[in-house]
Amino acid sequence: MTPTSEAELGEMIASAKAPFEIIGGGTRQIGSTEGAPLHTSGLSGIRLYEPEALTLVAQAGTPLAEIESLLAENNQRLPFEPYDLRALQGTTGTPTIGGVVATNASGPRRIQAGACRDSLIGVRFVDGLGRIIKNGGRVMKNVTGYDLVKLLAGSHGTLGVLTEVSFKLLPAPQATATVLVQEAAATSAATMAKAMASPYDVSGAAHVGGVTALRVEGLEGSVAYRGKALASLLGGEVGLFDWVAQRDVQAFAGREGDVWRISVKPSDGPTTAEALRKLGAQDVVFDWAGGLLWMLAPKGTILRPAITAGHATLIRGEGQTFQPEPAPIATLSAALRQKFDPRALLNPKRMG
Amino acid sequence: MQMPKPNAEILARKAEIVARLRQVLPASAVIDDPFETKAYECDALSAYRCPPLAVVLPASTEETAAVLQACHSMGVPVVPRGSGTSLAGGALPTEDSVILGVARLTQVLETDYKNRFITVQAGRTNLSVTGAVETNGFFYAPDPSSQLACAIAGNIAMNSGGAHCLKYGVTTNNLLGVKMVTMGGEIIEIGGAHLDAAGYDLLGLICGSEGQLGVVTEATLRILAKPEGARPVLIGFDSNEVAGACVADIIRAGVLPVAIEFMDRPVIRAAEKFTHAGYPDVEALLIIEVEGSEAEIAEQLGKITKIARRHNPVELRESQSAEESANIWKGRKAAFGAMGQINDYMCLDGTIPVSKLPETLRGITALSKQYGLDVGNVFHAGDGNMHPLILYDANKPGDLEKCEDMGADILKLCVEVGGCLTGEHGVGVEKRELMHSQFGTDDLDIQMAVKDVFDPKWLLNPAKVFPLDASEGRRQ
Numbered sequence: 001m002t003p004t005s006e007a008e009l010g011e012m013i014a015s016a017k018a019p020f021e022i023i024g025g026g027t028r029q030i031g032s033t034e035g036a037p038l039h040t041s042g043l044s045g046i047r048l049y050e051p052e053a054l055t056l057v058a059q060a061g062t063p064l065a066e067i068e069s070l071l072a073e074n075n076q077r078l079p080f081e082p083y084d085l086r087a088l089q090g091t092t093g094t095p096t097i098g099g100v101v102a103t104n105a106s107g108p109r110r111i112q113a114g115a116c117r118d119s120l121i122g123v124r125f126v127d128g129l130g131r132i133i134k135n136g137g138r139v140m141k142n143v144t145g146y147d148l149v150k151l152l153a154g155s156h157g158t159l160g161v162l163t164e165v166s167f168k169l170l171p172a173p174q175a176t177a178t179v180l181v182q183e184a185a186a187t188s189a190a191t192m193a194k195a196m197a198s199p200y201d202v203s204g205a206a207h208v209g210g211v212t213a214l215r216v217e218g219l220e221g222s223v224a225y226r227g228k229a230l231a232s233l234l235g236g237e238v239g240l241f242d243w244v245a246q247r248d249v250q251a252f253a254g255r256e257g258d259v260w261r262i263s264v265k266p267s268d269g270p271t272t273a274e275a276l277r278k279l280g281a282q283d284v285v286f287d288w289a290g291g292l293l294w295m296l297a298p299k300g301t302i303l304r305p306a307i308t309a310g311h312a313t314l315i316r317g318e319g320q321t322f323q324p325e326p327a328p329i330a331t332l333s334a335a336l337r338q339k340f341d342p343r344a345l346l347n348p349k350r351m352g
Numbered sequence: 353m354q355m356p357k358p359n360a361e362i363l364a365r366k367a368e369i370v371a372r373l374r375q376v377l378p379a380s381a382v383i384d385d386p387f388e389t390k391a392y393e394c395d396a397l398s399a400y401r402c403p404p405l406a407v408v409l410p411a412s413t414e415e416t417a418a419v420l421q422a423c424h425s426m427g428v429p430v431v432p433r434g435s436g437t438s439l440a441g442g443a444l445p446t447e448d449s450v451i452l453g454v455a456r457l458t459q460v461l462e463t464d465y466k467n468r469f470i471t472v473q474a475g476r477t478n479l480s481v482t483g484a485v486e487t488n489g490f491f492y493a494p495d496p497s498s499q500l501a502c503a504i505a506g507n508i509a510m511n512s513g514g515a516h517c518l519k520y521g522v523t524t525n526n527l528l529g530v531k532m533v534t535m536g537g538e539i540i541e542i543g544g545a546h547l548d549a550a551g552y553d554l555l556g557l558i559c560g561s562e563g564q565l566g567v568v569t570e571a572t573l574r575i576l577a578k579p580e581g582a583r584p585v586l587i588g589f590d591s592n593e594v595a596g597a598c599v600a601d602i603i604r605a606g607v608l609p610v611a612i613e614f615m616d617r618p619v620i621r622a623a624e625k626f627t628h629a630g631y632p633d634v635e636a637l638l639i640i641e642v643e644g645s646e647a648e649i650a651e652q653l654g655k656i657t658k659i660a661r662r663h664n665p666v667e668l669r670e671s672q673s674a675e676e677s678a679n680i681w682k683g684r685k686a687a688f689g690a691m692g693q694i695n696d697y698m699c700l701d702g703t704i705p706v707s708k709l710p711e712t713l714r715g716i717t718a719l720s721k722q723y724g725l726d727v728g729n730v731f732h733a734g735d736g737n738m739h740p741l742i743l744y745d746a747n748k749p750g751d752l753e754k755c756e757d758m759g760a761d762i763l764k765l766c767v768e769v770g771g772c773l774t775g776e777h778g779v780g781v782e783k784r785e786l787m788h789s790q791f792g793t794d795d796l797d798i799q800m801a802v803k804d805v806f807d808p809k810w811l812l813n814p815a816k817v818f819p820l821d822a823s824e825g826r827r828q
Contacts, residue, residue, distance in 0.1 A: 052600035053706040053736070075606050104548065115548055117556060118525045131794040139703040141522065141737040141775035143511045143560050144783075144790055145817065146799045150524065150556020154549065171606035193466045197489070199580045199645075219607075219655075222648040265545035267466045291467075291547055311550030323550035328540045332805060333552045339801040351551060 004042035006124065006132055006163045012038075013161070014130025019348045022157035024061060024099030027084070027091045030313065031156065031321035031350045040098050043163055048138065051076060054169045055138050057122070060098030060162040067097055071169065079170040080116045081107030087253035089316055098162045104154030107247040108204035108215070111196070111288050117153035119167050125152060125160030128341025133160065140168040151336070157347040159340040173217035177227030178204075178243075181212040181236035185270050188212045189290035191234055193267065196289050198233055200226040205289040206246050213241040249294045251285050257296050258317030260303055264310035266291035275306040322351050353400060353756070353781055356815050356827065358447035362405070362428055369428055370406050373450070376418040381456070383407040392433065392451045396498075397441040397782055399698075399752060404431065404445035411456040413531055413539055413569040420567065421537025423450055429811050430535065432563035434506025435477065437498040439699055440780025442510060442562050446815060454505045457569055460484050467545050469528055471572045474505035478512075481573060490575040493520035496776070497688065508568050511560030513776035515684075518734035519610040519643075520576070522776065524559040529572035532558065534565075535807040544572060557802065562778055563813045565806040579643035582610065584680045585653055587660045588634035588667035592616060595636035596709040598663045599733045602640070603706075607655050609734065613639040616713075618728035619687050619741070626690035629683035632667040638733065639684055687730045688741070695726075695743035698755050702766030703775035706736045715765045716740055723758040725751075737775035738766065764789050779817045787819050796822050 001020075003009035013020075019035035040061035048057040051074045058067055064082065071077050082105040084095060099105075101123070106115035113119070122136035135148035152159055181191055188207035195202045195214045204215030214234070216226040227238045245251070252259055260281075264272050269290030273281070276293075280301040285294040297303060300319065304312055311323035325333065330352065337351075362369070370384045383389055384406040394401040405428070410416040423430050433443040433453045445451050457473035458480075464470070465488055472481060478499040481492040495514035496502055502512070508530065513522040520526070529543030543555045558565055589595040599612055615623065615637045624631040631637060638660075642652040653670055660668055671677040683690075691697050704712050713729065720727045731738040740762055744755035763773045763783065767790050773783045787796060800818055803810065803826075810827045 050705065050707050052604045054603060055705065104553075106548070110547065114521060114525050117548075117553060118521060127798065131798070133798050134791070134795055135799075137770070137772050139705055139737075139771050139775070140735045141513055141517065141703045141732070142772045143513075143522075143776055143778050144772040144774050145779065145787065145796075146802055147511065147524065147556055147560045148799065148802070150553045150559075151802075153556075154553055159552075171603075171608055174606065190466075193468075196468060197465060197577050199489075199577050201579075201644075219648070219651050221651040222644060225645060225647055263546045263548055263550075265467050267464075288547060309544060310546040313550075325551050326541075328538060329542065329551070329554065332540075332554060335805040336552060336802065339805060340798070 001036065002039040002042040006043070006126065009161060009163065010126050010130045010132050013126055013128065013345060016345055019345050022161050022347055024096035024102070025063070025093040027086050027093045027095045028099050028103050028105065029089055029091060030103060030315060033347045033349045035348065038161065040096065040161065046070060047164065055140070055166065056169055057138055057164060057166040058097050059164050060096065062097050064095040064097055064100060072172065075172045076169045077172045078167060079109060079113035079119045081109040081247055082116060083107045083247045085315070088249050088259060097165055101153055101162055101165050102155065102157050108206060108243060108287050111205060112201065112203040113170065117150050120149050120153050120165060121168050122166035123149050123152050123162060124164035125162045127160045128343055128345050136166065138166045156350050158337060158351050161346065175220045175223040176215060176217045177223050177238050178241040179214045179227060179231045179234060179236045180239040180241060181234050182210060183212055184210065185273060185284070185286065188286060189267050189269050192289040195230060195234060198230065200230050204243060207286040208246065208251060215243065246287065249285055252283065252294065252296045255296060257282065257298050258301060259315045260295040260297065260312050261315050262293040262295060262307060262310065262312040264291060264293065264307065268309070269293060272306060276303050279303055279306055354820060355402065355446055355781070356820060362448040366405055369426055372422050372426060373406060373408055373419060376422050377408055377410060377415055381409045381411065381415070392445060395436040395438040395441060395443040397439055397444065397780065400441055400444055400781065402445050402447055404449050404451045405447065407451040407453060409453045409456050413533065416452070416567055416569050417533045417537045417539050419452065420533050420535055424536050424811060427809070427811070429814055431813050432505070432509070432567045434475065434503030434509065435501050437502040438506060438510065438778065438780060440774070440778040440782040442778050442780040442816060444781055452567060454503060454569065461570065464545065465490065468575050469545055469572050470575050471570060472504060474508065474568045474571050475503050478502050478504060478507055485575050486578070489578050491578050492573055492575055493526050494523050497685070504571050505568050508559050508571060509561065509563040510776070510778035513737065515611045515613060515732060518612060518732070519608060524556055526574045527555060527559055527571065528574055530555065530558060530568045531570035532566040532568045535809070535812045562780065562817050564803055564817060580645045581649060582641055582643045583649045583653065583671050584639050584641040584677055585656060585671065586667070586669045586680045587638045587640065587665045588632045589636045589663065590634060590666050592636045592713050593710040594663050595638055598638065598660055600706065601659045602656055603734065605655060605659055607652055609640045609642050609652070609656070611639070611641040612732070612734035613684050614731050614733035615684065615687060616729040618726060619691065619730050622690040622694055622728065623683035623687045626693055627683045627686045629679050631683050634666045639680055691728055691741050691743070696746040697741045697743050698759055700740050700759050700762055701737060701775050701777045702763045702771055702773055703735070703737045704766050704769050704771035706733065708769040712738070712765060712769055716762055719758055719761050723754055725755060725758055736771065760786055781816055784817060785819050800826060
């Protein structure tokens, strides 16, 4: 089914007797699901773009590429650098902005500019009863009522079918520089912490294949200054680094095995990676100053016992996709889900 | 403004309720003397007052849990209170409620510079969070004007903003985790030193829920490395439209200052009279601040002043020293106090799309004429968060009501042009009945369903946020 309006979607869900699998571009397949395919591609188009207000409103099925190219023409961008999972998961299709929001897809710049949920300022969605709901709006400061915008971000289509999303934007930088430090993973967390504690406004801090990479962005003169200052602080050199490859974890594309995305306290990054290696993990890409680990492991490897604080999501592979949560949180989450989708129609097998 | 009728049965049981509170808390932590509870009869929205049944001041999460459990089992409503600086009446009691104050929860529990966070008890003041980390070169970014007094608990309840959130975001963007007690007395932990949630983003839901979902007793906050320096520039224009166009051009040019503040003539005059900051007598004044090293500041200010000059400013003053910077900010920071010297005032905080600025200011001027009350405008221009100050005379019968009606019309105007009722102060009781103008029945119902999950009996701060007619069935 491919509804072409919010009202049609509302009626479809209100009269439904069986569950739906909600599909944007089908490029972010995280967790299992069942039900009749419900495509959002009929709800497409940019509704409003005000560059001088740094705001954009788009229907959920709008291709991400359409948004990114319009923003690029105006020297602006989505702040949170959403990743593309196509290479990693071997999926085809057109990533949509709704899929980005539903998975809260946030790349290396998350440590400086926040996650998708931080840039998202408004949503419209249809809940499990077929009701059309709005929350937030198109202004960047808004505390009117409860913040369901955050709740919907990363809810993987289980609380409602997103129909429209609004964002605050950032100017695209005039210049970018990356400082590279050749070192082992064990010392990288300390290097990245030092960079993050500096006044140089680091917008990316990664470690992959024996190289720690620190990114600064902004006006030309400022970037030249901060790049040099950071290189001297860390004993590194300004050089080239592929931040798109880092964002999309291209290092694991086409390689056999399960892929995990793990969020921990940044200083725990290297020790967690070491513990996971002992459980069988083969390779690691660090991001978020050590706080995000992408791990490659042989199919079926059990990794969660080594995560004592934080959480792990199985992005590619068979098994329990989402981290089980402590009982009180799980109870609240289940009760919320019941309120938003009492008939369990929306992506019923996903998330817990 | 109406509050629900107090429950007579609870009022009649006062002695029994207070005795039970004294069983679960130390004697000094329970206040029921009417002279002492009077101190808690209002917050910074002082037009509305009502002493509570009793006040409790727990000194730990466990005491908070014990007192909430006791109130839950007795069916007594609880109103959480940070420092009582809410401008929306978020901490206004009802006669049959117990005020739960977090003022004794002020400890720093952990500072971690490697991972850039601090964990504090939630009664700690906003400014003292920065105070705890600044010698190590860090700061906590959200900076509401009341930061000297306001508590982190209240900041989380209202999702507080501040002048610098154009760059650094508001409370929700700087909050990593909370320890919270539900109305039933259950202690839960959400988030922590790692980023983002494993499942639903409950942290994002708690932040800004106005103390209706739980009582936050501890918070883990993101701290940031201090920039090398900061400098403001002051630009005066002879029209609001031109000032607004200048702001749009600056943002369009790809420069993102940390703050863009806007004041109109009534506020400029009051602030100048009060502080002698040296403000020019113009129609509109912008204060734009940028951060970085000396060279970076010069690069950004160079771009900004070049754009500003295209709009023929009446005055353009780049700060040359720390003293001058302080002076430029002095008038803005004292603006509310300065207006308060002239009159009683009501401060609104609706947000509008910045493109609708001239149109909204014209609408406010028309309303000012229609109601016969003067208005001054101060606001965060980069993000469209308005702060119209309506002047009235509290001693003149009917003036407060007239002011409230005019305030409601201004907020409806903000919603009509695509904005919202409140950008950073919260709904509280002040904007509760206006929620119908921004939200439909289903929009409100699903928000109230969230409260049903956390507080099924609707005992926690029940008469806030939602219009009384909408929440009536749930409040019993």
